[in-house]
Amino acid sequence: MALENFESFFERQLELSDREIIGVVIGSSEVSYRFVGFPYSLVAKIASQQEVHRDNFIKAFTSLRKGSDEVSIKEIAYNRFWIHFVCDWDRQRVLDMEPWTFRRCLILLATVTEEDCIHMTALTHGTF
Numbered sequence: 001m002a003l004e005n006f007e008s009f010f011e012r013q014l015e016l017s018d019r020e021i022i023g024v025v026i027g028s029s030e031v032s033y034r035f036v037g038f039p040y041s042l043v044a045k046i047a048s049q050q051e052v053h054r055d056n057f058i059k060a061f062t063s064l065r066k067g068s069d070e071v072s073i074k075e076i077a078y079n080r081f082w083i084h085f086v087c088d089w090d091r092q093r094v095l096d097m098e099p100w101t102f103r104r105c106l107i108l109l110a111t112v113t114e115e116d117c118i119h120m121t122a123l124t125h126g127t128f
Helices: 003-013 018-022 028-033 054-065 088-096
Strands: 041-046 071-077 080-085 100-102 105-111
Touching: 041 088, 054 071, 054 080, 054 088, 054 100, 080 088, 088 105
Parallel strands: none
Antiparallel strands: 041 080, 041 105, 071 080, 100 105
């Protein structure tokens, strides 16, 4: 069945209210500044004047942390990364192994909660 036929079949079968026809619009700022479903997260900032190559940092950090589960790292701003873990044990292990460095630059880490804005999390102090 072609996609057009499939859509028209359901259009004939369903009756949507005015509100359902309009749908729900989620603003991009609400999505990009908040996160849901990643309770074991850190924000990392590399304290360097020079821009860090995203892929090099992700590869190095992923291989050095030696956690038991997968980790996902996303660049969210200049030298700032959002790191989320599958389990809290891996996140806590990374925090316990501080200080971290990348190419002789300190990596500042902060735990974030669902109420925090990952772009605005203050990263001004390191743990030694």
